[in-house]
Amino acid sequence: MTSPLPPLVTPPSRILMGPGPSDVDPRVLAALCAPTVGHLDPYFLKIMDELQGMLRQVFRTQNRLTLAVSGTGSAGMETCVANLIEPGDKMVVGVNGVFGGRMADVAARCGAEVIKIERPFGEVFDPAEIEAAMKTHRPKVVGLVNAETSTGAYQPMPEIAKIVHAQGGLIVMDCVTSLAGMPVEIDGWDIDAAYSGTQKCLSCPPGLAPVTFGDRAVAALDARKTKVQSWYLDLQMVKEYWGGSRAYHHTAPINMNYALHAALRCVLEEGLEQRWARHAKLHQVLRAGLEALGLSYVVAEPYRLPMLNSVRIPDGIDDAKVRSLLLQEFGLEIGGGLGPMKGKVWRIGLMGAACTPKNVVTCVSALEYALRKNGNNVTPGAGPAAVTAALLA
C-alpha cells in the first residue's frame, strides 16, 4: 500500500483574473491559517457574531437571518431554493446563462414545478416579461441572477422585485459575482433571499456561501409543511447554531470563517462605496485596453458587469492556446466561456484584490503578446496606450 509521498503543496503565484477565485489579500491568508479552535468555543461564537454583522453591512440589510453556509456559492444557491421550495411549489427561473440554468435544475430537484423564462446568453430580462410570467403562473418563488458569471450580464432588480411582491411572490437573487464589487442593496431593492460566494469580489478563498433571508422568506420557512430536503442546508437548524440556542448542527469550517471575517474587514476598511467605485473605474480602464486590442464585449453596454468582462475571441485564435500561454508565461489566469460560449469568449475578471491598475496593465499587455504570438494582427502598443490614457482620464 505504500507509495512515495507527493511533494509538499507549493502553488505557483498567479494573477487571478478569471471568473473566480480571485486574488486573495495576504491579510485574509494570514487569518485563514490562524490556530483552529472548537466550533462552540466562546472565541469562535464571537467571530460568528462579528461575521454576521459585517455580512449585513456588505449585503446592505438588517436581516437577522444572515450567515455563511458551509459550502461554496452553489451550496448557497441550493440553500435558498431548498429552504423556500416544497414539493409542488411553482418557481419561475430566469435563464440567460449557466447559473440561471443551474438554479432551474436545483429547483426541479427540490420538487418545484419549474417555469423557465429564457433569454439568449448575454441578454437580461425586462420587468414586463417577469410580470407576464407572474400573472400566468402565480409562482411562489422567482429566481434571478443579478450578475451572470457565465456571460457578464447585469440584471437590474428593484422594479422586478416590486412586480414579484405585488403578485405575492418571493424573489431569490444570485449575487455571487456582484456582492462587494458593485451596488447590491438587499433591503433597498426589497430582495427576499440572496446568496453569494466568498471567492469573487470578497476576495476570500472559495469554501463559504453568504446568504441572507428577509422577513417574508423567513415566514415562508416557518410555514413549511415538509422538512427541507437537505439536512446539511436546513436553515431552521443552521440558524440555531449561528444565532439561537447555539445547538450543534454540523462542525463549522472554522478557518474558512476566519478568512471570511478578514475579507469582510478588508471590504469595510476600504469602504463599500469606494470599492464599488474602484471596480467601476478599472472596468473602464480594462475596457479601453481590450477594445484597443480589437476585442468586443458580448453584453450590451448598459448591462455590463464591471467585474466580469466577457469578450469575443477573435477569429482564428485558439482559446486554449492563448489561455495556456498567459498562464505559463505571465502566471495570468483568465476564464474561458461556459455552455454555448465555450471556445467563443474569454471572461476576464476584475474582482476584489485582483482589481488593480497593475493587473489591468499586465493583462492587456499579456493579451497583446499572446494575440500577436498567435498571428493576430493587433497594432503593437495600442492596448497599453489605451490603458494609460484611461487611467489618466
Add this chain to the structure above:
Amino acid sequence: MTSPLPPLVTPPSRILMGPGPSDVDPRVLAALCAPTVGHLDPYFLKIMDELQGMLRQVFRTQNRLTLAVSGTGSAGMETCVANLIEPGDKMVVGVNGVFGGRMADVAARCGAEVIKIERPFGEVFDPAEIEAAMKTHRPKVVGLVNAETSTGAYQPMPEIAKIVHAQGGLIVMDCVTSLAGMPVEIDGWDIDAAYSGTQKCLSCPPGLAPVTFGDRAVAALDARKTKVQSWYLDLQMVKEYWGGSRAYHHTAPINMNYALHAALRCVLEEGLEQRWARHAKLHQVLRAGLEALGLSYVVAEPYRLPMLNSVRIPDGIDDAKVRSLLLQEFGLEIGGGLGPMKGKVWRIGLMGAACTPKNVVTCVSALEYALRKNGNNVTPGAGPAAVTAALLA
C-alpha cells in the same frame, strides 16, 4: 451603515481534546494559506490527483471514486445517502447515537423508507440483528456508524458487510471519527460507500468530507432512474471534475484542499499503522489516568474508540463549570455529551496531532485540578501517577 470594524482574527491557543476539531499540525496550516490558484489550474488538478491517491491509501481502497466533498463530515453523510437512495428505496439505519439518528433523518429527507434499528447510546449492533433486519425488510442500503462520535462506541463491520451483501444490500459506513486513528479497511471489510471528515484524526481544519464508493455503489449510481436530489452533492457531476472530463461543477475550496493534502501527507509520513498504534497506546495511557481520577467509561471495553473517550461525569459535578474552567485556565477543550448524554458525560478526544503524551498529561492534571476545585474528593496525584506508570509500561 458604518459601524466600527471588529478586531482582527487572533484566536487563543487551544488544546483540542473534544470530539473534533482536533489540533492541526503547523505544516497543515502552512499549506492552508498557500497562494490560491484557479480550480482548473493545472497545478490544482495535480493536487486533486495526489489527494485522491493519498485518500485511497488512508481509506485502504482501490476505489476510483474517492474524493473530498466540498462540505464538512455531515455533507459527506448526505452525499453517500442522497446518491444511493431514490424515493421509495428502503434503508436500514443503525441508531445507537446521534450520528446514526442523523443518518436516518437524512435518509428520510431523501425519500427513503427508513427502518431504524436501535440500541441504547453506548452500545453496538450484533450481526444477528442486522441479519434479521435484512431478512425482514430487504433494504437497498444499510447505514451504520463505525465510530459513534456521540458515545465513543466502535461498531465492528466485516461480518455485517458479508451479511448485507449476502442479501443483496449495500453498506454505507460513517468513519468520520475512526479514519486515520484506528484500522479502517474499505476494501478489506468490503464496504460499499463511506464518508469521513477532515477535522478528526486527519487533523485538518473542518471543511471537507472524504468519501469513497466501491463498484457495487457506483453501479447503483449508474442505475438511478431519478436525479440525485442535491445538485451540489451529485457525484455523477462531481466525479467528472475530480477525475473525468474536468468539467466545471462548482468552484472547489482550493485552500482547504491544500490543507487536506498536507494532512494526508503527515498521516502517510508517520505511517498509517504507526498512527493507529499511537492512538491505541495513548488511549490506554489516558484511560489509566481517567480511571485513577475515578471516572468510568460509558462504553464496554471491547467497543471503546481509542480517539473518543466518553466518561461519566461524577455526581455533584457541574458539566459546564468544569469545561469552562479547563478552557479558561488551561486552554483545554473537552467535549460535553450529546442528546440523552448531555450533562452526563464528557467526551475526551485523542485525535491525530492532539494525541500526544504531553496532551494526556495536561488533560489528566487539569481534570484533577478542576474536579478538586469543584469539591470532588479525588486523590491528589493519583491521575498523573497513573499516566506516568502507563507511559512506562
